[in-house]
Amino acid sequence: MRTPTDVIGQHIHLPKWDLTSADGSANGWNYEDGVLSPVAVVERIQAIRAFNRYTAGDPRDGTPDCPQALAHPYFGQFGRSDWLGARTTLQRWFADPVVNSHDVDRGLGNIFTHDHLGPSTHQQVGLYATVLTEPAGSSWYHAETGEPLYTRADGGPTSWQAVIATGDYDGDGKNDSFREFFLEYSDFQHAYEAGVYVGAGPDGVPDPAAYPATAETFRQAINPPVRRNASTLLEAVVELAGGQAPGCPARPCPQAISVDDPGIFVVNYRHEPLALRVFDPNRRGPDGKPGMQAEGLAGDLAHALQSRTDRIIAPLNLAPSAVREAEGPSGSTAFPPHVNVAGDLPGDPFTPLLRSYSGDNVRLRMHAGGHEEVHNVTLHGVKWLQNGTGYGSGYGRSPNSGWKAAQMVSISEQFGFVAPVSMMSSAVAETGDYLYSINASLEGYWSGLWGVMRNYTVSRGDLYALPNNPRPVAARNTAAFDGVCPRVSPNPTGNGNRPTPLRSYEIVAALANDILGNSLGLTIGDPQGAGQHVGAPLNPAGGTLVFNPRATTIAQTTVVDEETGESETLGGQSGPLHDPTAILYVHKADLDPNTGKLKAGVPVEPLVLRAAAGDCIDITLENRLPEQMPDLPTYAILPGTAKRDREGAEGSTTFNNNLLRPSAHVGLHAQLLAYDVTQSDGFNVGINPEQTVPPRVAGGAYQSRTYRFYAGHLEREGKPSENGQRNLDKIDATAVEFGGLNLLPADPIKQGQKGLGGAMSVLPLASTWTTDAAMRAAATVKQSGQTDYRDFSLVWQKGLNLRWANGRPVENMAAEGFGVPVDSEDNSGMAINYKSEPLWYRFALAPDAPFGHGGWGDLANVHMAYANDLVNGDPVTPVLTASPGQPLRIHVTMPSGGSRGATFQLDGHLFPQEPFLSQYTENGYPAKDAGIGSVRFGLNPLTRHAGAQESVLPAAHFNFLYPSAGGGNAVPGDYLYRDQAAFGNAGGLWGLLRVQQQGSQTATGTQANGNGNGNGNGNGKVK
Ligand SMILES: [Cu+2]
DSSP: OOOOOSEEOOEEOSSBOOTTTSSSSOOTTSOOOOEEOHHHHHHHHHHHHHHTTOOTTOTTBTSTTBOOOOOOTTGGGGOOGGGTTOOOOOOOOBOOOOBOTTSOBOOOOEEEEEOSSSHHHHGGGTOOEEEEOOOTTOEEEETTTOOBSSOSTTSOOOOSEEEEEOOOOSSSSSOOOEEEEEEEEEEEEOOBOTTOOSSBOTTOOBOTTTSOOOTTGGGGBSSOSOEEEOSSTTTOEEEEOTTSBTTBSSSOOOOTTOTTOOSEEEETTBOOOHHHHTEEEEEEOTTSOEEEEOSGGGGOGGGTTBOOSOOSSGGGGSOGGGOOEEEETTEEEEOOOOSOSSOOOTTOOSSOEEEEETTEEEEEEEEEOSOSOOOEEEETTOOEETTOSSSOSSSOOOTTSOEESEEEOOBTOEEEEEEEEOOTTOTTOSEEEEEEESOOSHHHHHTTOEEEEEEESSOOTTSOOBTTBSSOEEESOGGGEETTEESEEEOTTSSSEEEOOEEEEEEEEEEHHHHSOOTTOOOOSOGGGTTSOOOBOOOTTSOOEEEEOOOOBOOOEEEEOTTTOOEEEEOOOBOOEEETTOEEEEEGGGBOTTTOSBOTTOOOOOEEEEEETTOEEEEEEEEOOOSSOBOOOOSOOOOOOSEEETTOSSEEEEOOGGGOOOOSOBOOEESSSBOOTTTSOOSOOBTSOOOSBOOOOTTSOOEEEEEEEESEEEEEOSOOEEETTEEEEOEEEEEOOOEEEEEEOSOTTTTTTTTOOEEEEEEOTTOEEEEOSSOTTEEEEEOTTSOOEEEEEEEEEEEEOOBOTTSOBOOOOOTTSTTOOOSGGGOOEEEETTBOOOHHHHTTOOTTOOSSTTTGGGOSOGGGTTOHHHHTSOOSSOEEEEOTTOOEEEEEEEEEOOSOOEEEEETTOOEESOOEEOSSEETTEEOSSOOSSOOEEOOOTTOOEESEEEEEOTTOEEEEEESSTTTTTTOOEEEEEEEOSHHHHHHTOEEEEEEOOOOTTSOOOOOBOSSSOOTTSTTOEEO
């Protein structure tokens, strides 16, 4: 798609500017503020000359009567005749100070600037930019070389990474300098395979005649529009040749608003798709065609984020800076120099490497430059306050805004924080690699939006140091710590110290097929799907994970698409809905030591762990998965990021979901908690030591590994002393009540589809709790001097692999129209705590029923959607119980899924969005020296209240505190909670809060009280 345009503008967000003349756009009665293209200038010149009857040798040549196009003062140096007549406009903006109540400039933030005259097509091919505001009076240096920035007349040089030397700008007597990284990312970036040029040649000069878009170009375009389900589940999706779909009579078939979500994800114009990392283009799949998952660890999804040198695609084994040219199937493409000056190692991702020293204040700033999707940003091993750690979205303080490890950032939205990065506990390691993911969904990893922050504990010649952190910092008081955990902690009473409580959990990762039963007699396997996947066989006598036990039958119907006249036969299947390929984390004590099966009466739920603020937490993870992981074909898909069969008659196919098996290696990543990134990250990232647990070799013992966490915050005292190559500083530990957080599986693509994942709830300091026997996701929490409250964890999952009773895969919902479910964010298997109530299932509609006639539009009883009368009973999703007026907390987390956002909403109840209090407060407000931010939940007078929370996405963690079940008047009844967005609501993401007097019917477990054996309380042992 081309947007013929004669003018381009530079519109601006955030600072002050003259709206009538410097808006960079054409709105209302304002001046049209843009720059004419050189071609448009030349056209006007020629028109003036023709009007004035210019003839050869005319003495007026070059005068205003017969003007000539001139070379641009800057762009003229490139000798491009098509740039003659190029013009410049000057935009003037004022980055005004934004001071807080203590007169500290919070900073204006990230100033987004983009063309506002043709953005719908320009942004998705990379036209966006950002101005970073910095503290007044600061000076800036390249983060790696130390070269001063902003020294040239044109404002350069500049970089995406800088050392910002500030002095003390907030008046606390400390130098506030920081290391800054800026990442700007986009979806729908158009891309072709290496060596393919369309519209312009390798020199970038437009030449559509020499480089035409032909009927065959789509075969080497990455994820082009116009796709449909392939004829086999193995290939899943086909990128159609021309003439096969009504909207695409002849290729190319560009789309004005990119409705089919084409292209790739990029960060700083770089891309590191797992699709290519684990791909073997020559290995043959079950259909005999080349192209499937590589064998061994080179193709293992739990090792896909690791810097390895055995990948099948050879350039992936080099240091990114060594790759200066890429070979494609029909030629090569040269690359500009790498985005890092130094430090990149063989097998590292091609995306920006964020290099820092231990003890640096790292400021990460981000913008989504384009184009349509929501992106949930996450960073391992670093947490930040919602509005900045000690600094705002600019650089002001916001200590009671809550600790975060995930933040949704979509087009033109800004995100930024400052956080200290240091490996205080592992002075032996010289590097620590921290995973950053700009989109923690399936498609985010598969399509390349991730990278590594590499932290060093020794000085290096190739990395400039911060003025306030001249040498990497290590802990001085190591004897006070056992790993990351302080050996003693202040008594919760405030008097004296106590040994830090150690809470130990023993967890097993296992197949549902191995540890669960099959009491409903469902088919384990999919005979019709034979040859359509690459997994090992299941045990047909084994168990399965049931998401909805009702045996609903869906009548077979034929429906007609009223736009195209195409007809399709739908339905003809029966529940229950289940998945025998599911993987679970379970408590080891819940497994029968003789049979290895889950003991009778143990609720089948995602793992939900609890700890109190200030606990030291050991999680021992044992791997009981088989070496050869089983699988079955599903309709869940991945973006077509790697080509498989370019030349098929129907079109091109891609390396997709059924050509992969889940990893047999398991890990467990916990957000927010303090841990050593080289030992307890739970993922295999960059050059960190291996952290996953391998499957046992046949007949051998199950292997395990212990991860250690501290439910608190580690902070430098800020009085470093020189000690050889390093500075030593005292480390102070502070307990933090984090609330809900995700427990994430190490394979970010397929283990999550199988349900592997869980949640943790970090409860108040010195609290005790009783877990419900029938639902361990629910507990009653006691705090001294306070009313008992109910604590609920809801683990939302999307992109699950649900199956019908006969083993066939459940189809996707017709999210973007009849027969067009070819986008991975439309993978429709969903559940809350492994239970699903799809509305299509309740109404006995086929999942892919059309929205109009023959489907949803014909429902006569749609008002009964959430009513028990519709299905003669409670929904199978969690029914949360609380007494009228009782306080309750709901923690919503999402360990895996696609990137279509969900919105949590509970009817009849408002919640504070920032229910947090900093260490030191004055009347509830943060003190000027607030100490550690957001150490506990509480009544924050600055909070906003809301009725719904958007951006529930993979890696998201939200806490909803309700002071009174049933609202202010404590009205008993059933209150609906749900994903307010249509896709999740229809797909099964809803349930009930039942407000009624809790009596003897309330299930109880065994109490853990911080000094006894808490077995029964989620099997946690407190020593
Ligand atoms: Cu704008």
